[in-house]
Every structure is written in structure tokens, then in C-alpha cells.
Amino acid sequence: MYRMGRKLGLLMLAGLLVVLTACSSNNSSTAANGNGNGESEGKTTTLKFFHRWPNEPRNSYFNYIKEEFEKQNPGVKIEMESVLNDNYKEKIKVLVSSGDIPDVFSSWSDSFAESLVSSGRVEDLSSMYDSDPDWAKTLVQNQLKSFTFDDKIYGVPFTMDGKVFFYNKKIFSKLGLEKPKTWDEFIALLDKLKAAGYDTPIIEGLQDSWAVGHYLGTMNQRMLSPEVLATDYAVGTGQFTDPGYLQVLKYWQKLSSYMGPNATSVNHEATRNMFIAGEVPIHYLQFAELGYLKDKPDLEFDYFNFPQFSEGKGNAEGLTGAPEGFMISKETANKELAEKFVKFIVSPENAAKFQQDVGSMTTVIGAATKENSPPGTLEAIDVIQNAAETTPWLDNAVDASVADAFMRGGQAIAADIETPENVLKEVQAAAAKLKAVKK
Amino acid sequence: MRTRRTIAPYLFVLPCVLMLAVFVYMPLIQNFFYSFQNISLLSGKSSFAGFDNYKTLFSDPVVGKALINNVKYAVISLIFQVGFGLVLAAILEEEFLRKVSAVFRTIFFIPVIISITVICLLFSFVYNPTDGLLNMFLQAVGLDSWAKPWLGSGTTAIYAVIAVSQWQSIGYCMMLFIVAIQKIPRDLYEAAKIDGAGKIKIFFSITLPQVKEMIFVNSLLTITGAFMVFNEPFILTKGGGPGTSSITIAVLMYQNGFVRDSMGYAATISLLIFAITAVLALIQTLSFRTGKGD
Numbered sequence: 001m002y003r004m005g006r007k008l009g010l011l012m013l014a015g016l017l018v019v020l021t022a023c024s025s026n027n028s029s030t031a032a033n034g035n036g037n038g039e040s041e042g043k044t045t046t047l048k049f050f051h052r053w054p055n056e057p058r059n060s061y062f063n064y065i066k067e068e069f070e071k072q073n074p075g076v077k078i079e080m081e082s083v084l085n086d087n088y089k090e091k092i093k094v095l096v097s098s099g100d101i102p103d104v105f106s107s108w109s110d111s112f113a114e115s116l117v118s119s120g121r122v123e124d125l126s127s128m129y130d131s132d133p134d135w136a137k138t139l140v141q142n143q144l145k146s147f148t149f150d151d152k153i154y155g156v157p158f159t160m161d162g163k164v165f166f167y168n169k170k171i172f173s174k175l176g177l178e179k180p181k182t183w184d185e186f187i188a189l190l191d192k193l194k195a196a197g198y199d200t201p202i203i204e205g206l207q208d209s210w211a212v213g214h215y216l217g218t219m220n221q222r223m224l225s226p227e228v229l230a231t232d233y234a235v236g237t238g239q240f241t242d243p244g245y246l247q248v249l250k251y252w253q254k255l256s257s258y259m260g261p262n263a264t265s266v267n268h269e270a271t272r273n274m275f276i277a278g279e280v281p282i283h284y285l286q287f288a289e290l291g292y293l294k295d296k297p298d299l300e301f302d303y304f305n306f307p308q309f310s311e312g313k314g315n316a317e318g319l320t321g322a323p324e325g326f327m328i329s330k331e332t333a334n335k336e337l338a339e340k341f342v343k344f345i346v347s348p349e350n351a352a353k354f355q356q357d358v359g360s361m362t363t364v365i366g367a368a369t370k371e372n373s374p375p376g377t378l379e380a381i382d383v384i385q386n387a388a389e390t391t392p393w394l395d396n397a398v399d400a401s402v403a404d405a406f407m408r409g410g411q412a413i414a415a416d417i418e419t420p421e422n423v424l425k426e427v428q429a430a431a432a433k434l435k436a437v438k439k
Numbered sequence: 440m441r442t443r444r445t446i447a448p449y450l451f452v453l454p455c456v457l458m459l460a461v462f463v464y465m466p467l468i469q470n471f472f473y474s475f476q477n478i479s480l481l482s483g484k485s486s487f488a489g490f491d492n493y494k495t496l497f498s499d500p501v502v503g504k505a506l507i508n509n510v511k512y513a514v515i516s517l518i519f520q521v522g523f524g525l526v527l528a529a530i531l532e533e534e535f536l537r538k539v540s541a542v543f544r545t546i547f548f549i550p551v552i553i554s555i556t557v558i559c560l561l562f563s564f565v566y567n568p569t570d571g572l573l574n575m576f577l578q579a580v581g582l583d584s585w586a587k588p589w590l591g592s593g594t595t596a597i598y599a600v601i602a603v604s605q606w607q608s609i610g611y612c613m614m615l616f617i618v619a620i621q622k623i624p625r626d627l628y629e630a631a632k633i634d635g636a637g638k639i640k641i642f643f644s645i646t647l648p649q650v651k652e653m654i655f656v657n658s659l660l661t662i663t664g665a666f667m668v669f670n671e672p673f674i675l676t677k678g679g680g681p682g683t684s685s686i687t688i689a690v691l692m693y694q695n696g697f698v699r700d701s702m703g704y705a706a707t708i709s710l711l712i713f714a715i716t717a718v719l720a721l722i723q724t725l726s727f728r729t730g731k732g733d
Contacts, residue, residue, distance in 0.1 A: 089698075090697040090698070097481050115700075119481055206591070207676070209677065209678075209680065261568075261588050264591030265567075265588035265589065265681075266569075400699055411680055411681045412682025415682060417682055
């Protein structure tokens with residue numbers, strides 16, 4: 001019996017080997033003709049592309065990119081897959097760590113990108129920029145730093161973003177309200193709106209914890225000095241003992257109290273629709289969402305940056321927002337082709353098409369024009385390009401465990417089931433644990 | 440010839456044993472070793488952590504909160520799925536409902552075959568605070584003060600999530616009970632009727648003891664299910680929100696593994712889940728002695 005089992009085991013092993021070698025020989029054959037055009041000998045070269053936009057209108061855009069690229073490069077097949085947002089975060093982490101990494105894939109910036117890079121499986125693209133300066137010049141330069149670690153550029157930024165308070169101009173002018181510059185003015189403004197009958201003068205879909213993170217990230221940046229923030233945000237040195245953090249959470253408690261009891265049970269999309277419908281006068285939105293606002297042409301809107309706290313030590317002109325872009329696997333057999341594909345996506349023509357179809361902006365200079373973009377886009381691009389300082393989203397700025405403690409805690413504060421003190425303790429504990437693990 | 444005869448049966452079970460070994464037992468053992476490590480899924484780095492993960496497990500207040508939520512899940516599920524499921528089955532098997540019981544059976548069973556994801560999306564509309572079915576209904580009947588942000592309030596979120604599971608699973612328990620009731624010999628009921636027993640007396644004296652086995656099976660299923668529940672809080676309250684008020688132990692495990700990137704701790708939590716469900720199964724098997732009953 002035992003023998004038989006071994007024989008069977010051997011047989012299965014042999015089978016497995018056959019399958020494996022079949023796979024690897026396939027790989028090497030693609031490697032052999034991975035000279036960028038993949039035309040030789042009529043073999044097809046397959047490029048695996050994984051991105052995070054299965055939702056419309058982005059999905060159609062990427063389908064177009066895939067088809068167009070295949071048409072222009074005979075013999076090349078793009079194997080495209082996509083998963084939305086949080087699920088993408090989880091899946092790409094597993095793929096990168098398991099080594100079954102797609103040739104080209106999308107990534108958020110900063111700490112998210114850095115943690116992918118730390119796997120050692122992401123290609124350093126510095127040479128791509130150096131060897132083609134004409135192409136490199138087409139990108140908005142201040143967006144590159146979000147993908148730069150140790151002076152090496154690991155990604156090509158594609159979308160560009162910034163988060164500001166959008167407000168309903170009609171409501172503001174009817175009540176004679178001005179854009180607030182300071183936190184106190186902002187709170188006074190919310191009180192006035194409330195007195196005027198807007199029960200929820202500002203709202204956010206707090207069921208999405210990332211939405212909480214967007215607020216807390218900006219508030220931390222405004223409140224704390226850049227040095228303190230840099231030390232606390234870095235993995236292994238974070239303590240979060242500065243009293244400013246507690247103050248931020250207390251301010252958050254105050255701000256979220258204006259959002260009403262329903263805020264924690266709805267998502268961002270729902271509350272954005274409330275703003276578009278004119279039910280809520282103020283909403284914290286990304287420039288990338290400008291495209292949705294044009295759905296209701298009679299909505300008159302403008303925006304203002306996050307107001308400064310009187311005791312704030314951070315740059316009051318700073319802008320929160322981060323690019324998203326593409327990375328290339330270090331293990332790809334077709335590096336040149338992968339680079340060509342990425343350059344194809346961020347080419348001025350395709351970026352203009354993205355601007356037109358999707359309505360949100362790209363890092364490609366000149367892709368947005370008055371004709372192809374929703375109103376406000378060109379101004380927004382100006383704001384981003386000239387921002388005194390750009391801060392990544394909280395969940396891109398700190399380690400995932402600290403971000404999670406902040407975001408879940410912020411959500412609990414808004415739901416009135418947790419105190420700022422306890423939440424800060426959770427954050428400190430998460431940072432301490434990180435320190436212990438990564439030392 | 441003789442050897443072949445002894446080999447054959449083993450060959451038949453071999454695929455099953457192999458599959459079990461590779462997909463169940465090996466991961467279980469590996470998981471045990473992972474629980475003593477700090478693992479970052481991303482950088483692929485791991486280091487020996489000793490009992491650190493276990494220390495965190497016993498000092499983490501969220502673990503306690505999650506377990507309490509699981510216990511709430513188990514108790515409420517027992518009452519509704521096993522308790523009311525049995526009552527529902529007994530009523531549907533009553534003489535006067537015979538003609539229409541098939542219709543009701545189907546209606547109650549339909550939620551079981553709908554995907555849980557679909558159900559959760561459906562209920563997120565029902566629970567919507569401003570234009571959800573539930574709050575609109577309460578307002579329509581004059582109970583405005585009862586209207587709540589069901590999934591967004593720390594006090595109601597977990598119950599709102601549990602309610603969805605009851606709605607979905609009660610039909611399953613009911614079906615199992617119907618099968619069990621149909622197997623009860625009819626002459627027992629006839630004898631009871633002749634002796635002058637009422638419907639309630641018959642239920643407690645005949646139906647209940649006769650479906651004891653099935654009660655055991657159903658309780659086992661619901662309680663272990665309650666300690667492994669994941670989909671409902673994961674989808675309805677986006678991972679146990681607000682804060683951690685509707686988190687369950689399985690969601691906590693997932694979040695530590697895939698959101699917070701500490702796989703070692705997630706492995707430790709999963710061992711806790713394993714221990715709890717194993718002990719529960721053991722207790723129930725011992726106390727009911729299934730299969731050896733009268």
C-alpha cells in the first residue's frame with residue numbers, strides 16, 4: 001500500500017512537473033521575443049495588466065486602451081483584470097507578495113506604493129525617465145515625488161487629485177456667506193447654515209472609513225508641525241504623543257456633530273448625491289469628482305481649501321491629495337513592452353481621452369482643455385500644480401495599521417461611541433506595535 | 440491478488456485524504472506556526488514573535504467586543520432559527536395548512552438560496568436612514584421616534600446585522616425540521632388525539648422529543664455558524680462599523696490579516712476561532728450523543 005502511495009505520489013509529481021515546465025517554457029518563449037513589438041515568428045506576447053477601475057466610465061476607457069494597444073501592436077495580447085478599491089488593495093498585496101505579480105498594475109502613491117516596493121518585486125523606472133526626457137517632461141513634475149523612494153522612481157503617476165470643500169454658491173449668496181479662512185470662521189459658518197434651516201450643513205458618508213481618513217489626514221497636516229508629523233508617520237518612529245493629535249480628534253468630534261446622526265450609516269456616493277441635489281450646502285470632495293458635479297448643470301459651486309486652526313503649526317496652504325499611477329513588475333519578461341504600454345496609457349492623446357470620457361484629471365500636461373473637461377478642472381489643475389505643499393491621503397501616508405486605527409476611531413467618534421482620548425490610545429498602541437515588529 | 444484487494448480500498452479514500460491533508464490539515468498546522476511569527480504579507484518579511492501575538496490577543500479589547508457580538512449572534516440565532524424555525528415547521532405540518540404549506544415552504548426557503556451578497560445589498564437599502572423601507576414604514580405608521588440610522592448607530596448596528604441572518608436562515612432550519620417532523624410516525628399523533636391532548640400539548644410531548652436529533656443538528660449548525668459569521672458585517676457595515684461596534688471575530692481576523700497587514704496576529708485569532716468551534720462541537724456531540732439515541 002505504502003509503495004503504491006509513493007508510486008502515485010511520483011506520478012502526480014511528474015504531472016505537476018510537466019505542467020510547471022509547460023508554464024515556464026511558455027514564459028521563456030515570450031521572453032525571447034520580448035523586444036518591444038512581439039511580432040517575430042507570429043507568436044503572441046501576453047502582458048498581464050491589473051488595475052483598480054472596474055466601474056464606469058473608467059472601465060470602458062481601459063477596454064479601449066487594451067483594444068487600441070493590441071491593434072497597434074500586432075502579436076501583443078493584454079490580459080486585463082480589475083477589482084475595485086479596497087478589494088484591489090488586498091488583492092494586489094497578495095499578488096505582489098506571492099510573486100504571481102502582473103506585468104503592469106495600478107498603485108496608490110506614498111506609503112502604499114512604498115510597501116509594494118518593499119517587496120523587492122517592483123521595477124525601478126528611473127531609467128525610463130532618464131532615457132526619454134521628452135516624454136518625462138509631459139508629466140506634472142510635482143506628482144513624481146509620490147512614487148520616488150530612495151531617489152528612485154518606481155511608478156508613473158496617471159491621475160492627479162486634491163481635496164477641498166465644495167460649496168453650493170446659490171445657498172451661500174442667498175445667506176450672504178463668505179469662504180471661511182480659519183477653523184473658527186468655518187464653525188461659525190456651519191452654525192449660521194444650521195440656523196438657516198440646514199440641519200446638516202455639511203455631510204460625509206462616514207460608513208466609508210477612508211472618507212474619515214481624508215479628513216483626519218488634512219487636519220493632522222494643518223495642526224502639527226511637519227517635523228513632528230514626519231517622525232510620527234514614519235514606520236518605527238511613530239509615537240503620536242503630541243497634544244495636537246488629541247486636539248485634531250476633538251475638532252473632528254465637533255465637525256462630525258454637524259453631519260447628523262445618519263452620516264455613519266451612508267456611504268460617500270450617497271452624500272455626494274445629496275450635495276449635487278442641493279440638499280447639503282458643503283461637502284469635502286476630490287477634484288477627481290468634478291465629473292459627477294456636471295451631471296446637474298444648474299448646480300453652481302465653488303471651493304475653498306481646508307481652513308487653518310488658530311493653533312495650527314502646519315502649512316495653511318497645503319493641499320491633501322495624491323496621484324495614482326502604474327507600476328511595472330521586476331519579474332516581467334517584457335520590460336520594454338510594459339514600458340511602452342504604460343507610456344501609451346499616459347500619452348497626451350489617451351490622457352485627453354480619459355479627461356473627456358471620465359471627467360477627472362491626469363498628470364499629463366495639457367491633456368485637459370476647456371472643451372473636454374468639466375467646469376472647474378483647469379482651475380483645479382492650477383491649484384494642484386501650485387500647491388505650497390501636497391500631503392498624501394492618510395491611508396497612503398502612514399502604515400495601514402495606524403491608518404486603520406485613525407479611521408475606525410474617527411468613525412466611532414462620529415457615531416458617538418468612543419472618545420477622542422481612547423481613539424488616540426488605540427493609535428498609539430498600533431504605532432507601538434509597529435515599532436516592536438519592524439525594529 | 441491478495442495485495443491488490445488490500446490496496447484497493449485505500450486507493451479509493453486516497454484522493455479524499457490527500458485533499459483533506461493539503462487543504463485542511465496542512466494549513467491548520469502551518470497556521471499554528473504562523474501564530475508565533477510577525478508576518479508582513481507585502482514585504483514578505485517574517486520574524487519570530489514568541490508569544491507576542493497571544494499576549495496581544497488577550498489584551499486586545501476589540502477581541503472581547505467581537506466575541507460578545509458573536510455570542511449575541513449565537514443566542515439570537517438559537518432563539519429565532521432553531522426555536523421559531525421549529526414552531527414554523529410544526530405549524531406548516533398542521534392538518535389545516537396541508538394544502539398551502541408547499542407554497543409557504545417555498546416562500547420561507549427562497550432567502551436561503553439567494554446569495555448573501557445580494558441579500559446584504561438589499562438590506563442596506565432597507566436600512567437606509569433617509570429613504571430606506573424600514574424607516575419609511577415606521578414613519579408611515581406614526582412611529583417616527585423609532586426610526587434610526589440602523590447600521591450607523593453603535594447600539595443598533597450589530598442587531599440590524601443579526602436580523603438579516605435570521606431572515607435568511609430561518610427557512611433552512613425550518614426545512615430541516617419539516618423533514619424531521621414528517622418522519623414522526625402518524626399513529627403517535629392519533630393516539631395523543633384520542634387521549635384528548637391539545638395542539639400545544641402534542642407539540643411539547645410528541646413533536647419536540649421526536650425531533651431531538653434535528654434540534655441538535657440545527658443548534659450545532661447555527662452556533663458554529665454564529666462564531667464564523669463574516670459576510671454580513673463585512674458587507675452591511677463595511678467591516679464591523681461604526682468603529683468596531685458590529686465587528687465579529689472572523690471580520691477582526693480578516694482585518695488584521697489583510698487591512699492591517701499583520702498575518703501572524705490574524706493566524707492567532709483564527710486559532711481562537713478554531714478552538715471555540717472545536718470545543719462547541721465537542722460539547723454538543725457529548726451532550727446529545729447523536730446517532731446513538733433511541
